[in-house]
Amino acid sequence: MRERLWVALDVETLKEADSLLERLSGGASPLIGGKIGSQLFTAAGPAAVETAIKRGFPVFLDLKYHDIPNTVAGACRAAARLGVWMLNVHASGGEAMLRAAREAVEDAARRPLLLAVTILTSLSDADLARIGMRGSAAENVERLAAIARECGLDGVVCSAQEAPVLRRANGPQFKLVTPGIRLQDSKPDDQSRTVTPGEAVRLGADYLVIGRPITQSRDPVATLQSIRQSLQEGTPA
Numbered sequence: 001m002r003e004r005l006w007v008a009l010d011v012e013t014l015k016e017a018d019s020l021l022e023r024l025s026g027g028a029s030p031l032i033g034g035k036i037g038s039q040l041f042t043a044a045g046p047a048a049v050e051t052a053i054k055r056g057f058p059v060f061l062d063l064k065y066h067d068i069p070n071t072v073a074g075a076c077r078a079a080a081r082l083g084v085w086m087l088n089v090h091a092s093g094g095e096a097m098l099r100a101a102r103e104a105v106e107d108a109a110r111r112p113l114l115l116a117v118t119i120l121t122s123l124s125d126a127d128l129a130r131i132g133m134r135g136s137a138a139e140n141v142e143r144l145a146a147i148a149r150e151c152g153l154d155g156v157v158c159s160a161q162e163a164p165v166l167r168r169a170n171g172p173q174f175k176l177v178t179p180g181i182r183l184q185d186s187k188p189d190d191q192s193r194t195v196t197p198g199e200a201v202r203l204g205a206d207y208l209v210i211g212r213p214i215t216q217s218r219d220p221v222a223t224l225q226s227i228r229q230s231l232q233e234g235t236p237a
Helices: 014-027 038-044 046-054 069-082 095-106 125-130 137-150 160-170 197-203 220-233
Strands: 005-008 033-037 059-065 086-090 113-117 155-157 175-178 207-210
Touching: 005 220, 014 033, 014 038, 014 046, 014 220, 033 038, 033 046, 038 046, 038 059, 046 059, 046 069, 059 069, 059 207, 069 086, 069 095, 086 095, 095 113, 095 137, 113 137, 113 175, 125 137, 137 155, 137 160, 160 175, 160 197, 197 207, 197 220
Parallel strands: 005 033, 005 207, 033 059, 059 086, 086 113, 113 155, 155 175, 175 207
Antiparallel strands: none
8 A cells, every 4th residue: 555644533423534534535545544543433333434435545443452362353353344454452462462363354355454552652751650661662662563573463553753663673564653643833732752744754654644733724635735745745744
């Protein structure tokens, strides 16, 4: 898939999501992807996935499964049946859970990419220390990514700040999906480890997940087109 950008459809209703997808499909190539997370999926369920696919958007189902291996395997199997292009689980669920998730999607009619979430981009080193995790965010990301690769997952969700180290350690085929993307004039909101789209690509990210800078823009289509053009030209966004 050659499209780098995934728009986070973190809205409250299916109607809002469909309206945004309609606008984006009219102003940009439908090869852009839609990321469906907990907020929209809780509100609309599988209909959110079906709506995005009907609009021509591949779906990244961002539900970050984290449970016992059997439960996570069942959830991944169900997600694959929905036709999602990519989904994720939490790397901290452990090796048995990661292997069960991988095995669950192997026989799908169209196998989705399976990613592991390392450390949320909203967490800083101080946050990790507070919850009892030793080492920096970067150190924990590197360790969890190695476990995910060993368990046969396709890549990880990480901050673009960690992308260079992960690329060197895990090779060119290991996918790096980076949320926490902010434009030069954007507020960081609740994110701690942010970069601009251009920086993320230069650091080695394969796919960029961008939410509020696009969805809360006065003109989401113009903002998206500006980001795409900046990536093509190698200029800051």
